[in-house]
Amino acid sequence: MMADAAPKSCVRPLMPALLEVRDLCVDYGDRSGYIRPALDGISFDIQRGEILGVLGESGCGKSTLALALLGLLPYGGIVRRGNIKFDGRELRDRTEREMEDVRGARISLIFQEPSIALHPMIRVGEQVARVIRAHETLARRKRHEKALGVLGEVFSSESERIYSSYPHQLSGGQRQRVLIAQAIACRPALLIADEPTASLDSSTESEILTLFAALQQKLGIALILISHNPAIISQLADRILVLYAGRVVEEGPAVKALRSPLHPYPRALLRAIPGSSEPALLTRKTKLPAIEGAPPDLSTLNHGCRFEPRCSDRMPECTSREPLPVEPQENHKVACFKYGG
Amino acid sequence: MNEVHPVLEVEALVKSYTSRHGAGDGGRRNAVDGVSLSIAPATTLALVGESGSGKSTLAFCVACLEKPTSGRIWWNGLEVSLLTEKDLRPNRSRVQMIFQDPASAMNPRWTASQIIAEPLVIQNQLTRRDQFDQAQLLLERVGLPANAGSRRLAEFSGGQRQRIAIARALALDSKLLILDEALSALDCSVQAQIANLLLDLQSSSGISLLFITHDLAMAAHLADQIAVMDRGKIVESGTADEVIRHPEQEQTRMLLAASSCLGRATPESRDA
Numbered sequence: 247m248m249a250d251a252a253p254k255s256c257v258r259p260l261m262p263a264l265l266e267v268r269d270l271c272v273d274y275g276d277r278s279g280y281i282r283p284a285l286d287g288i289s290f291d292i293q294r295g296e297i298l299g300v301l302g303e304s305g306c307g308k309s310t311l312a313l314a315l316l317g318l319l320p321y322g323g324i325v326r327r328g329n330i331k332f333d334g335r336e337l338r339d340r341t342e343r344e345m346e347d348v349r350g351a352r353i354s355l356i357f358q359e360p361s362i363a364l365h366p367m368i369r370v371g372e373q374v375a376r377v378i379r380a381h382e383t384l385a386r387r388k389r390h391e392k393a394l395g396v397l398g399e400v401f402s403s404e405s406e407r408i409y410s411s412y413p414h415q416l417s418g419g420q421r422q423r424v425l426i427a428q429a430i431a432c433r434p435a436l437l438i439a440d441e442p443t444a445s446l447d448s449s450t451e452s453e454i455l456t457l458f459a460a461l462q463q464k465l466g467i468a469l470i471l472i473s474h475n476p477a478i479i480s481q482l483a484d485r486i487l488v489l490y491a492g493r494v495v496e497e498g499p500a501v502k503a504l505r506s507p508l509h510p511y512p513r514a515l516l517r518a519i520p521g522s523s524e525p526a527l528l529t530r531k532t533k534l535p536a537i538e539g540a541p542p543d544l545s546t547l548n549h550g551c552r553f554e555p556r557c558s559d560r561m562p563e564c565t566s567r568e569p570l571p572v573e574p575q576e577n578h579k580v581a582c583f584k585y586g587g
Numbered sequence: 588m589n590e591v592h593p594v595l596e597v598e599a600l601v602k603s604y605t606s607r608h609g610a611g612d613g614g615r616r617n618a619v620d621g622v623s624l625s626i627a628p629a630t631t632l633a634l635v636g637e638s639g640s641g642k643s644t645l646a647f648c649v650a651c652l653e654k655p656t657s658g659r660i661w662w663n664g665l666e667v668s669l670l671t672e673k674d675l676r677p678n679r680s681r682v683q684m685i686f687q688d689p690a691s692a693m694n695p696r697w698t699a700s701q702i703i704a705e706p707l708v709i710q711n712q713l714t715r716r717d718q719f720d721q722a723q724l725l726l727e728r729v730g731l732p733a734n735a736g737s738r739r740l741a742e743f744s745g746g747q748r749q750r751i752a753i754a755r756a757l758a759l760d761s762k763l764l765i766l767d768e769a770l771s772a773l774d775c776s777v778q779a780q781i782a783n784l785l786l787d788l789q790s791s792s793g794i795s796l797l798f799i800t801h802d803l804a805m806a807a808h809l810a811d812q813i814a815v816m817d818r819g820k821i822v823e824s825g826t827a828d829e830v831i832r833h834p835e836q837e838q839t840r841m842l843l844a845a846s847s848c849l850g851r852a853t854p855e856s857r858d859a
Contacts, residue, residue, distance in 0.1 A: 448801045525807075530808055531786060531811075533786065536779035
């Protein structure tokens with residue numbers, strides 16, 4: 247899968263994209279009328295069966311993007327502008343009732359914290375069966391057989407024991423697998439995983455990522471993998487989208503964009519990780535080249551590039567206006583004045 | 588012994604828990620199973636292992652927050668495992684602990700200054716005025732803005748909260764900081780900032796660190812010594828160099844392979 251994943255993104259697809267997001271803008275407002283933008287002009291496509299990695303630090307809008315795609319923004323959040331076209335149909339035109347048929351059946355979401363997403367008092371098999379009940383008319387017995395079958399797809403063994411377990415009897419990795427079972431039970435076309443391994447240790451993390459790769463290959467599900475960790479994204483993604491302060495700063499093929507990113511932000515982000523550019527032992531006990539400062543407050547933005555205050559490559563024109571995305575290399579877009587933006 | 592005492596020394600530490608649904612062995616399970624280690628002044632020991640390997644239990648025992656089943660613990664040559672709670676209390680300032688989620692150990696209604704000054708208040712050191720001034724100095728030392736002192740927890744990001752936790756731990760001039768997955772919940776860029784802060788503090792004040800993590804790359808970056816823990820035992824230990832370059836145990840190799848950054852962030856393996 248790894249070997250043939252790379253070329254896929256280089257070929258212009260003939261079929262329309264599974265998901266087309268255009269100029270998506272999301273704001274959060276509160277009762278006093280204070281408005282804080284969270285996403286500003288996000289555009290991207292995702293093809294059937296493709297894995298798109300969304301990389302960015304906390305507060306850059308990654309989770310807002312996931313929630314906005316599913317129409318699940320919390321109170322105060324509104325989509326101010328833009329289009330979300332899924333399978334050829336605009337999602338924003340749909341009523342809440344119609345969205346319920348989409349969520350969990352056509353697009354599924356996996357949250358970061360599996361212990362919160364599961365009901366503590368219901369056996370996990372029943373919780374998988376309830377997702378099936380929400381979308382399909384099946385006899386009780388058939389439904390439970392199906393739920394058991396789905397658990398069998400995500401657990402290599404013991405799926406029957408898991409089926410009748412309560413969440414507290416399972417480990418973090420097992421709970422995450424149950425959430426994945428719920429998410430794929432109705433064979434969605436798109437799965438959105440928001441920091442799916444945030445609470446897991448490193449070996450469980452790689453097991454879960456391997457499972458995603460296997461499911462994507464077996465079921466042809468497209469995946470949006472959201473993470474702050476380039477290492478996680480590099481393992482799975484065909485293509486990546488780098489978000490900074492609510493905007494896309496870079497988009498390109500994962501292997502290329504993670505090995506030699508164009509935009510100063512992902513470049514600095516990779517440098518800050520011990521062992522990413524040279525072995526951690528060689529740089530031991532020396533200062534890591536951290537990106538100083540923090541992402542800007544989006545309610546008080548200046549005119550220029552949003553990364554300019556923290557950027558080591560800043561130029562005079564960076565404060566004049568926001569850079570526009572340009573495509574200096576094929577299928578590899580960047581929003582930075584260094585490339586003409 | 589007239590040479591310098593290790594900041595922390597642990598000998599044959601065992602901590603067992605009884606589980607009601609215990610299987611087989613009478614329901615007793617050794618979470619920590621005969622661990623010995625020592626940390627010299629101004630050095631860092633990284634304790635690496637998967638979840639459930641007993642890292643946190645060991646940390647709680649060496650910080651005297653849990654009573655070990657057996658074994659001995661010395662802080663700067665003082666055998667704390669023999670002390671009663673009453674005799675231990677005046678010495679508690681020597682070892683401070685920082686958790687993955689610092690907010691869970693802070694009062695959300697307090698300002699950052701109040702949180703940082705709390706250990707001074709508890710130990711009844713300094714006047715009110717000096718406690719506040721001291722908190723202000725600590726804020727600056729951990730790289731928080733000077734006006735941060737009057738803000739409450741909700742106004743700080745995860746990285747800033749971790750800085751507050753570090754400032755509070757430094758309030759009493761402790762000799763050892765135990766960091767239990769203290770970087771794990773932070774963004775990569777913020778991890779680097781906090782790692783730099785720890786290195787700064789170590790070189791300026793000679794504090795020792797017990798750095799507990801599952802990220803072997805960060806361990807290799809920060810530590811002088813690395814100990815690998817598996818099922819309650821230390822299966823491999825040595826200088827960072829030895830452990831990373833010549834891992835002897837399967838467990839270490841597995842952690843190396845799974846480690847988020849050693850060779851994985853550059854996706855060379857992808858197009859092989």
